Amino acid sequence: MSTTTAWEKVEIARSSTRKTSLDYIENIFDEFIELHGDRNYRDDKAMVCGLAKIGDQNYTIIAEQKGRTTKENIERNFGMPNPESYRKAIRFMSQAEKFGRPVITFIDTKGAYPGIGAEERGQGEAIASSMLKMAGLKVPIISIVIGEGSSGGALAIGVGNKILMLENAIYSILSPEGYASILWKDSSRAKEAAEKMKLTAKDLYDLKVIDKIIKEPKDDFEKLVKNLKKEITTITKELSELSEEEIVEQRYQKFRQMGEYIEK
């Protein structure tokens, strides 16, 4: 694990053969029904939402979805959500709360889509509202970073009680290219940026941004899925001990403590 450089992780996380949210969802859960639409404008396919079960336990699923083929990628806008994705997510969070289901979010995006329509329909407001909804949600939320977790588009569905991250996933303020472009005015220095940015699972665990690193056994997706299923079940059980107030408070304190500063 330690021999892989940050940039190599970026390449693994972005690889076109890497498993996507639906691969995990279909294999982790005993049952899954996808449900569509934000009831406002359209169904944005960059986000998959629905209901799932492990045994008798119901879950609400909210997942950023990249395409597995070029055709699917075009349909799914390469996993870059428009505001409707976040509004769809919010709709499913409300239902999860109404019916007392824990929420599982899968994070995998290059970022929220930067387009004219996205701005017209309030991309910033949609992301903020999704985080606001999560912050006050009275049911447990488990967030899993499975591939690329880039910028506000990722965090928008990442305000969880527990945050898991796959060993070769990345999570960052922006893509390394964007970061290099802003800080050094040179996007070709992305590789160098990746090493600086602390975007690997190990870095983020040390920074206490994530709670747990999920190992990725080489060429054994089945084992990974089994481990994730176990993690989800265990954490669900743990969090079900908490009252609604405690669930909200635990999540609040988790994010409240993020970011070190020096007191003078």
Add this chain to the structure above:
Amino acid sequence: MIVDKIKKREPSAKRNVNRVDIQVGKWVKCTKCKEILYKEDVKNNANICPNCGAYFRMHINRRLESIIDEGTYKRFDLNIENCNPLGLEDYPTKLERLRQKTNLEEAVACGTGKIEGEDVVICIMDSGFLMGSMGTVVGEKITYAIEKAIELKYPLIIFSVSGGARMQEGIMSLMQMAKTTAAISKLNEAGGLYISVLTDPTYGGVTASFASIADIVLAEPGAMIGFAGQRVIEQTIGESLPEGFQTAEFLLEHGFIDKIVERRELKHTLYKLIQFHK
């Protein structure tokens, strides 16, 4: 990307605007009408160009003077400085230089004060400090202010101006979006009033967190407000952007702000809105 956007829109805007507030010479050129103006005249005119009415960006102190009753501002006793989570070599020196140059502690000032006699908690951001970007200290100060507003039961007023989350602190800056937003969730739960005032420019992680989710969102005329920077959008879609895209007027038309308010009317408008919530 956001800083680039601003540069693209007005190649000389940042430098000229800063010239108004940072003590360099007595003259300033308006970025809109290109008129050479006496700096004192601009200052005495609410940082508005006396010739064409364009808005200059405001230093925190000047904004405080224009909004808060004289002598009533008390900054929160929260004396914190940034760590350097990514270990960037030039970041601490850059911050130190900025503190000296701008006479500011950070990109936001927070405290209590009165608006026409009404107690408020107020946060004011400043574009002169790393483009008003939100790192850990900005996030902590804003969160602290929100929690104070809950505790004191005062209305919360935040004046935003920001390029977004601060790159130099990487993921920890991103997390400040969740932290500040969660605090707003608590404020909502407690029934507190929050008014957000968007000023030029407000972008990225600030637009996509506390700035957009107030009970009432106001903006100054002509302010540039958005999530993605214009250059990034142009590069992504491969075409140029429509006239007036991402202006306060554009946001009003699309339903994302409540009202555009002239700078000179802001204080009294805030007062009137507070009156509706008493």
